[in-house]
Structures are given as structure tokens and as C-alpha cells.
Amino acid sequence: MKKLLLATAATALMAGAASAEEVKVGVLLGFTGPLETTVPGMAAGAELAIKEVSDSGKFMGGSTVAPVRGDTTCVDAAAAQSAAERLVTSEKVAGIVGGDCSGVTGAVLQNVARPNGVGMISPSATSPALSTAEDDGLFFRTAPSDARQGEIMADILSERGVKEVAVTYTNNDYGKGMADAFAAAYAAKGGKVTLAAPHEDGKADYSAEVGALASAGGEALVVAGYVDQGGKGMIQASVDSGAFSTFFLPDGMFGESLVQAIGEPLNGSYGSVPGTDSPGNAKFLEIAKAAGFDGSTAYSGESYDAAALMLLSMEAAKSTAGKDWTAKVMDIANAPGEPVYPGELGKALELIAAGTDIDYVGATAVEMIGAGESAGNFREYEVKDGKLETVKYR
Amino acid sequence: MDILNAFVAFLNFVFVPGLAYGAQLALGALGVTLIYGILRFSNFAHGDTMAFGTMVTILFTWWFQSIGLTAGVIPTAMLALPIGIAVTSALVLTTDRMVYRFYRRQKATPTILVIVSMGVMFVMNGIVRLIIGVDDQNFADGGKFLVSAGDFKAATGLKEGLAIKGSQAVTVITAFIVVAALFWFLQKTRTGKSMRAFSDNEDLALLSGINPDRVVQVTWIIAAALATIAGVLYGLDKSFRPFTYFQLLLPIFAAAIVGGLGSPLGAIAGGFVIAFSEVMVTYAWKKVVTYLVPESLAPDGLLQLMATDYKFAVSFAILILVLIFMPTGLFKGKSY
Numbered sequence: 001m002k003k004l005l006l007a008t009a010a011t012a013l014m015a016g017a018a019s020a021e022e023v024k025v026g027v028l029l030g031f032t033g034p035l036e037t038t039v040p041g042m043a044a045g046a047e048l049a050i051k052e053v054s055d056s057g058k059f060m061g062g063s064t065v066a067p068v069r070g071d072t073t074c075v076d077a078a079a080a081q082s083a084a085e086r087l088v089t090s091e092k093v094a095g096i097v098g099g100d101c102s103g104v105t106g107a108v109l110q111n112v113a114r115p116n117g118v119g120m121i122s123p124s125a126t127s128p129a130l131s132t133a134e135d136d137g138l139f140f141r142t143a144p145s146d147a148r149q150g151e152i153m154a155d156i157l158s159e160r161g162v163k164e165v166a167v168t169y170t171n172n173d174y175g176k177g178m179a180d181a182f183a184a185a186y187a188a189k190g191g192k193v194t195l196a197a198p199h200e201d202g203k204a205d206y207s208a209e210v211g212a213l214a215s216a217g218g219e220a221l222v223v224a225g226y227v228d229q230g231g232k233g234m235i236q237a238s239v240d241s242g243a244f245s246t247f248f249l250p251d252g253m254f255g256e257s258l259v260q261a262i263g264e265p266l267n268g269s270y271g272s273v274p275g276t277d278s279p280g281n282a283k284f285l286e287i288a289k290a291a292g293f294d295g296s297t298a299y300s301g302e303s304y305d306a307a308a309l310m311l312l313s314m315e316a317a318k319s320t321a322g323k324d325w326t327a328k329v330m331d332i333a334n335a336p337g338e339p340v341y342p343g344e345l346g347k348a349l350e351l352i353a354a355g356t357d358i359d360y361v362g363a364t365a366v367e368m369i370g371a372g373e374s375a376g377n378f379r380e381y382e383v384k385d386g387k388l389e390t391v392k393y394r
Numbered sequence: 395m396d397i398l399n400a401f402v403a404f405l406n407f408v409f410v411p412g413l414a415y416g417a418q419l420a421l422g423a424l425g426v427t428l429i430y431g432i433l434r435f436s437n438f439a440h441g442d443t444m445a446f447g448t449m450v451t452i453l454f455t456w457w458f459q460s461i462g463l464t465a466g467v468i469p470t471a472m473l474a475l476p477i478g479i480a481v482t483s484a485l486v487l488t489t490d491r492m493v494y495r496f497y498r499r500q501k502a503t504p505t506i507l508v509i510v511s512m513g514v515m516f517v518m519n520g521i522v523r524l525i526i527g528v529d530d531q532n533f534a535d536g537g538k539f540l541v542s543a544g545d546f547k548a549a550t551g552l553k554e555g556l557a558i559k560g561s562q563a564v565t566v567i568t569a570f571i572v573v574a575a576l577f578w579f580l581q582k583t584r585t586g587k588s589m590r591a592f593s594d595n596e597d598l599a600l601l602s603g604i605n606p607d608r609v610v611q612v613t614w615i616i617a618a619a620l621a622t623i624a625g626v627l628y629g630l631d632k633s634f635r636p637f638t639y640f641q642l643l644l645p646i647f648a649a650a651i652v653g654g655l656g657s658p659l660g661a662i663a664g665g666f667v668i669a670f671s672e673v674m675v676t677y678a679w680k681k682v683v684t685y686l687v688p689e690s691l692a693p694d695g696l697l698q699l700m701a702t703d704y705k706f707a708v709s710f711a712i713l714i715l716v717l718i719f720m721p722t723g724l725f726k727g728k729s730y
Contacts (some may be wrong), residue, residue: 176537195678195696197701197702199702202635204632204634204638208672208673208705210407210698211411211702212676212698214678215678216696241406241407241543241557241559242406242546242547242555
């Protein structure tokens with residue numbers, strides 16, 4: 001009898017603990033598949049933010065937050081959708097940090113998140129197509145769209161007074177996407193692309209491609225390629241034949257090896273590469289190190305920011321329902337307000353509870369634009385005396 | 395002045411690259427055509443023989459560079475070239491002893507030999523990839539430019555620059571010397587004459603006491619030398635990568651067939667025909683034409699017949715046209 005009483009009491013206690021609300025957040029990333037080496041750092045970033053909020057005891061009047069993992073596989077949309085279904089229907093998550101790759105993210109958004117009204121913040125899906133996808137206001141991303149670099153490139157070139165350029169791109173989705181995004185942004189700024197010609201990687205000779213570009217002319221050649229592939233070959237052939245002397249080098253062409261291969265003729269060329277000088281990044285690396293993982297791996301900071309933004313928005317909305325908190329994301333992410341850096345989520349929760357406006361800066365200096373995607377941060381660099389020097393951050 | 399600019403732009407983007415590429419193709423096609431004329435089959439392994447010879451030359455070039463043995467403005471690879479030729483000759487002679495001789499004794503038809511050469515191609519392909527890997531290798535050194543675009547502009551005051559790379563100059567000069575030596579060998583020496591006799595009529599040649607084994611060996615050595623030289627020149631001018639050499643098989647065969655298989659003179663002509671067609675069909679003529687015509691007539695378009703991606707299509711198209719309308723090629727080659 002005594003035993004039975006004890007057991008009943010224990011059951012009652014446990015049930016009580018469960019009813020004092022525990023909010024679950026889905027971490028939907030490709031734990032297996034092509035990104036399996038990158039994803040552990042991303043998951044660790046997201047879970048660090050979740051733990052920080054949960055441990056502060058200030059979230060939604062003392063609720064705890066627990067992460068639940070799901071596997072997108074990065075490539076298999078069916079597997080990603082069933083993982084998301086499980087998170088939403090059986091785990092009842094309040095929001096999803098993820099997915100990781102653009103294709104599965106779009107599938108989960110359309111087939112799971114929208115029908116169920118669950119909000120998603122992706123840390124790493126960069127396809128421009130997601131900017132215009134139907135999302136009922138439920139989808140955000142802390143990584144910039146690939147199209148964004150095209151705009152940055154157009155900005156840099158027009159600020160330098162370059163009016164006409166020729167473009168060559170590596171013949172795949174990355175190169176074509178970047179060339180198209182750049183051409184549109186550059187035309188909007190009044191620039192003219194004389195010719196956008198693809199090049200194949202891995203050829204021995206690029207003189208014919210360069211010949212066509214030289215004939216079209218232009219003050220500089222924009223090379224949307226790869227530093228150890230056709231991009232290098234195009235620059236070498238241009239330099240050899242005297243077709244172009246100034247090159248614009250986007251992220252795929254950023255590398256010391258290019259400077260070494262081409263040498264002196266590359267001086268005076270410039271380009272852009274993702275990067276930030278925000279103090280948030282250093283703080284994130286610090287707390288990541290204290291938590292026992294390397295925060296410098298790709299998209300780890302974006303993942304922390306995605307989880308933090310989601311939870312802060314829930315606090316601001318005083319609700320975990322998808323349609324409520326997603327309405328607050330833009331307010332939390334953008335100025336004006338008190339800047340919030342990594343490791344200060346407890347303080348941020350207090351500020352929100354007190355009714356103070358905050359501006360979440362986070363690990364990657366998040367600034368949401370357009371349909372809810374990060375503007376991204378880019379470093380403009382220039383080749384000077386054989387060195388890659390930073391001009392400024394934008 | 396504008397006519398001069400147009401002429402210089404034409405030289406820089408069409409004539410000079412076409413000339414160097416044509417010389418490289420001509421040397422490759424000469425090897426193919428010799429094998430076809432004397433051994434009577436199309437050697438599909440020729441591209442990979444080029445890759446093998448170039449690989450050996452590259453390895454020795456690196457060794458020479460590391461011990462400080464260089465040749466001033468001439469690329470070090472030219473010093474390593476004889477070693478490359480020797481090793482490649484040894485390889486093809488071994489291949490002949492182990493593979494082709496068996497089929498020759500069987501009096502196998504040319505079709506079977508073609509398939510056999512394809513097998514040899516795959517083996518050589520594998521050897522090269524095993525030893526040096528599949529990546530780009532850069533081994534060019536020596537004088538980079540004979541004339542650089544910037545210097546040319548400064549010296550002449552023209553708007554267009556003319557660049558002649560050191561490797562292009564070396565290619566054309568070497569090709570000229572090699573071709574002259576080959577023709578002298580075929581026309582004037584006893585061995586050369588016996589080779590031609592063997593090619594013209596095998597039975598008659600055997601009756602007059604020509605040693606067939608010797609003819610075959612000499613042919614292989616010459617083919618190996620031509621392949622190695624062509625490969626090294628191509629690698630110096632562009633870059634070395636096993637896969638590219640495999641792909642070179644198409645323009646080389648196109649060149650040999652256009653000229654007429656079995657005709658050395660045809661191989662040279664064919665090499666230049668293919669090279670200049672590829673360059674001229676894919677070149678955007680806008681720049682040249684803009685210099686030549688009055689401003690009001692300046693073209694808006696690029697005046698490019700075909701995008702550069704379709705370069706190989708040009709060799710294919712010429713190949714097909716020649717096979718339809720002139721099956722024996724420009725110089726009346728043979729067909730077995």
C-alpha cells in the first residue's frame with residue numbers, strides 16, 4: 001500500500017513537471033548525406049542557443065526549451081518531409097531550425113510547414129528561388145540568398161565607376177545563378193554587361209573563350225568561377241593575350257593560390273567574399289569554444305542565430321504558435337533597438353519582457369531584408385602587391 | 395590605322411593561337427597517319443601515348459628544375475624531351491611486342507586492330523593517371539613572352555596588343571624542324587625509303603628483301619617521338635591533364651582524315667585546316683569588323699558563328715563533310 005502510494009505520488013509529480021510547459025524546437029538538418037561533416041557544427045550552434053535560453057529561466061515565464069533533431073539527408077526530399085512530419089505531428093515542435101539544403105528546405109516548407117502552420121528559420125538554404133516561394137510568412141533564413149552577392153558585386157563596380165563589363169561564369173547552377181543575379185542588379189544600376197559567356201571547367205585552353213569576350217569588350221572581366229579551375233584559366237588566357245587587365249573576383253575566385261598562379265598582372269583586381277567584422281562573431285566563437293565545439297565551421301553561427309531569433313520572437317509574441325511568433329521575427333532581427341550579441345540571450349529575454357525594443361545582431365550580424373532573409377555581410381577586397389587586402393565590409 | 399588595329403586583333407586572337415594549335419595537331423596527326431600508312435590501322439591509343447610521353451617529360455623536367463638545370467629562355471621541358479621520347483619509344487615497342495605483333499601474325503583485319511588499340515588506350519590511360527594523377531600539371535618555364543601585349547602597344551602606339559607567348563614560338567619552330575627532318579628521313583634515307591615502299595605495297599616490299607620487323611620498329615619509334623613532341627608542346631602552350639589529351643584524339647583524327655590518312659603532307663595540312671576552322675568559327679568577329687567598317691555600319695552583335703562551347707562540333711562537322719564528299723581526304727590518302 002505504501003509502495004502504491006509512493007508510485008502514485010511519483011506519477012503525479014512527473015505529470016506536473018510535464019505540464020509546466022516545455023517548448024520543443026525542431027533541429028532539422030542533414031545529419032547524414034553530403035553535408036554530414038558540416039551539420040554537427042550547425043546543430044551544436046542551434047542547440048547552444050536553445051540551451052542558453054532554456055537555462056536562463058526567463059523564457060515565457062520560466063518554460064524550458066528542448067531541441068529535437070530530425071534528418072533532412074540534404075538531398076532526399078521524401079526523407080526530409082517525413083522527418084519534418086514527425087517533428088510537427090508527434091513531437092509537436094513550436095518551430096523548426098532548418099532545413100539545410102535549398103531543395104529539401106523548399107519541400108518541407110511547402111508540404112509540412114505551410115499545411116501545419118509551423119514557422120521555419122533556415123540557417124543555410126541559399127537558393128534565390130526561396131526568396132519568391134509562397135511561404136504564408138512562415139519562412140525565414142539567416143543565410144543570404146546567392147542572388148545577394150550579385151547585388152553586392154554591382155554595388156562595388158558602380159561605386160568604382162565601372163560602366164561596362166564582360167562576364168564569364170562556370171557552366172553550372174552556381175555560376176549561372178550568380179551571373180544572372182549580377183546582370184540584373186548591374187543593369188538596375190545603369191551598368192552594361194557586354195557579354196556573359198560560360199566556360200567549362202577543366203579545359204587546357206581558354207583562348208577562344210577569351211577571344212569572344214575581348215571582342216565584346218568591357219572595362220573589366222567578372223569571373224564567376226572557381227579559383228583552381230576554369231576561372232584561373234580564363235584569367236591566365238586574358239592576361240596572356242592582353243584582352244583584360246582588371247578582374248572582378250567573387251567568392252569562388254577568392255584565394256591565395258590565384259595570386260600565386262597569376263602573379264603581378266593580378267594587382268589592381270578586386271572582388272567580394274562573404275565576411276564580417278562584427279564583434280558578434282568573436283563572441284560566438286568564444287561561447288562555442290566554452291561549450292566544446294568549433295564555431296568557425298560553415299553556417300554554425302547562422303544556426304545559432306536561427307534558433308535564437310526563433311525563441312526571442314516567441315518571447316516577443318508571448319506565444320509559440322507559428323503564425324504569432326513569425327510575425328515578430330523582422331522586428332527582433334532589425335534595428336532600431338538594443339543590440340543583442342551571442343551569449344546575451346538571457347538579457348534579451350529580460351529586455352523583451354520589459355517591453356524594450358531589441359535589435360538582434362548575433363553571430364553573423366543578422367539584418368533581415370526582403371521576404372525575410374539575411375542581407376548577408378560581404379568583404380570587399382583588392383589585390384595589392386600580391387596580397388589580398390580588405391577594402392571594407394558591407 | 396584602323397586597318398592595322400583590325401589586323402593586329404586578328405593576329406592576336408585568331409592567327410597566332412591557330413598557328414600554334416595547328417602545329418600541335420599536325421604533329422599528332424603525322425603520328426596517326428604514319429601508323430595508318432605503314433601498320434594499316436587507326437591507332438586510338440595515340441592521344442594517350444602523347445599523355446604518357448608528356449608525363450615522362452614533365453617528371454624529368456621537374457627533376458632538372460630541382461637540380462637547377464635549365465635552358466635560359468627555352469623551356470626546361472625541351473631538355474627533358476629526348477628522355478621522354480626514349481621512354482615512350484620503349485613503351486610502344488614493348489606494347490607492339492606484347493600485343494600488336496600477335497595480331498599481325500594472325501593477319502588480323504584493321505577493324506580488330508582498331509579495337510585492340512582501344513584496349514591499349516585504356517591501359518595507357520590508367521598508367522598515366524596512376525603515376526601523375528588526373529589533375530592539371532604546370533611545367534612551363536623559360537621566357538614567358540616573345541612579345542607581350544603591353545610592350546607591343548607601347549612600341550607601336552596601336553590600340554590593339556599583340557602577344558606571342560614563348561611557348562607558341564617554341565611550338566612553331568620545333569614543329570617546323572621536326573617536319574623538315576621527318577620528310578628528309580622519308581625521302582632520302584634507306585630506312586625511310588623502305589618504309590614508304592612497305593606502305594605502298596607490302597608484298598612487293600617483302601619480295602625485294604625489306605625487313606618488315608625493322609620497318610615496324612622504326613615506325614613505332616617515329617610515332618612515339620612525334621606523339622611525345624606534340625604532347626609536350628601542347629602541354630607547354632596550354633596545360634597538361636590526362637583527360638584533355640584523351641579528348642585531343644578527335645581533332646587529331648579529324649586532321650589526319652581531312653588531309654588523307656596515310657599522307658604525311660595531308661596530316662600537316664589537315665592539322666592547320668582543323669585548327670583554323672575551330673578558331674575562326676568560334677571567334678567573335680565584332681572587334682575586327684568594327685575597326686574595318688565605317689562607324690555607322692558597326693555591328694551590334696558579336697558576329698560569332700558558334701559559341702566556344704561547340705568547338706569540338708567544328709572538328710566533327712568537318713570530319714563528316716570530308717568523309718561524305720572526299721573520303722580519301724585532300725591529299726588522296728588510303729583507305730583499308
